[in-house]
Amino acid sequence: MYAKVSSRSDKSAARSGAKQGTNHPANQRSEIRKKIFEFEDNRLAAIVFGQHDRNLARIEQLLGVVIINRGNRVAVEGSAQRAETAFRVLEDLNEMAAQGREIDIGEVDAAVRMAEGAPVANDQPSPGQARHPADNRAAPSGSNLKITTRNRVIMPRSKGQADYMSKLATAEMVFGVGPAGTGKTYLAVAMAVARMLAGEIDRIILSRPAVEAGENLGFLPGDLKDKVDPYLRPLYDALYDMMPAEQVEKRIASNQIEIAPLAYMRGRTLANAFVILDEAQNTTPMQMKMFLTRFGENSRMAICGDPSQIDLPPSVTSGLKHALNKLRDIDGIAVTRFEASDVVRHPLVGRIVDAYGDDDGR
Numbered sequence: 001m002y003a004k005v006s007s008r009s010d011k012s013a014a015r016s017g018a019k020q021g022t023n024h025p026a027n028q029r030s031e032i033r034k035k036i037f038e039f040e041d042n043r044l045a046a047i048v049f050g051q052h053d054r055n056l057a058r059i060e061q062l063l064g065v066v067i068i069n070r071g072n073r074v075a076v077e078g079s080a081q082r083a084e085t086a087f088r089v090l091e092d093l094n095e096m097a098a099q100g101r102e103i104d105i106g107e108v109d110a111a112v113r114m115a116e117g118a119p120v121a122n123d124q125p126s127p128g129q130a131r132h133p134a135d136n137r138a139a140p141s142g143s144n145l146k147i148t149t150r151n152r153v154i155m156p157r158s159k160g161q162a163d164y165m166s167k168l169a170t171a172e173m174v175f176g177v178g179p180a181g182t183g184k185t186y187l188a189v190a191m192a193v194a195r196m197l198a199g200e201i202d203r204i205i206l207s208r209p210a211v212e213a214g215e216n217l218g219f220l221p222g223d224l225k226d227k228v229d230p231y232l233r234p235l236y237d238a239l240y241d242m243m244p245a246e247q248v249e250k251r252i253a254s255n256q257i258e259i260a261p262l263a264y265m266r267g268r269t270l271a272n273a274f275v276i277l278d279e280a281q282n283t284t285p286m287q288m289k290m291f292l293t294r295f296g297e298n299s300r301m302a303i304c305g306d307p308s309q310i311d312l313p314p315s316v317t318s319g320l321k322h323a324l325n326k327l328r329d330i331d332g333i334a335v336t337r338f339e340a341s342d343v344v345r346h347p348l349v350g351r352i353v354d355a356y357g358d359d360d361g362r
Helices: 042-049 051-063 080-098 105-116 159-170 184-197 224-242 245-253 285-292 319-326 347-356
Strands: 003-009 032-039 066-070 073-079 173-177 203-208 257-261 273-277 300-305 333-337
Touching (some): 285 319
Antiparallel strands (some): 003 032, 032 073
């Protein structure tokens, strides 16, 4: 154990040092509650607080509570629910620090998202759409979920990511559907690398359709690799984040890691492999069927896409949308649907996703 706990109800007004000028429920006199978090290790306390206590300030900003620290003791004041959430955040950050992890603003944001217990993404099916059994998200705790690669240990930063990581670990075929910045492709690549390093698969195959995002780039110089690399760059970026660059290059040269456009998947049977299709919303139904039927023995597949960013001609149906409808009753296929609350990039990205909603630009 690294922390002691004590708490009490406080019906009086917040202390004179409390922030003023906010209408957050945490400042309503009738609900004020105070909880004390005590660190047993001052070194961990310093890590959790951050430089100039910026991590504590971030928790205050996100949860609308007042946090006052004195040495290794932290007093949290706010509504009963918000104070309890802030307390859980401090517990989680303390545990992260004890594991040797650095605590930055991103980790604080992630801890708040996990502690708040955000509503399950797409908990209710769309009008006229039956719920797939795989969509019944159990909202697993992120504390026991992690993916270990050569360069880092990856833990979920939202409820959606926890659900996605759980399904990637157990299901043979997983669809990750939702807005940009939710970690769909990144986590799939991380799981693929972890399985390859553990000897569970022989190779990783990464693919995506070579569809331009509303532009016509014209003729691209160079050989095939030079022509398709611009489309596959996000996959390379994820790989280099998981493994040392020299190992990535070595495994690509030996075909342990293969990065190819979707068109080159036809006619193949992919056994003992972890196969990832990125930007799946830009496939046609026939392309998607072709890709899914490449599935071989001891293989796993992850299909990642954002239905709101379709770059196909208006008259062409997205293979991702078509597949989600066709395969909703198939055993062995799991689906995680992310929402704006699962965006782990800059908070502004989540607000942009909310503003656009389900608009696919058509």
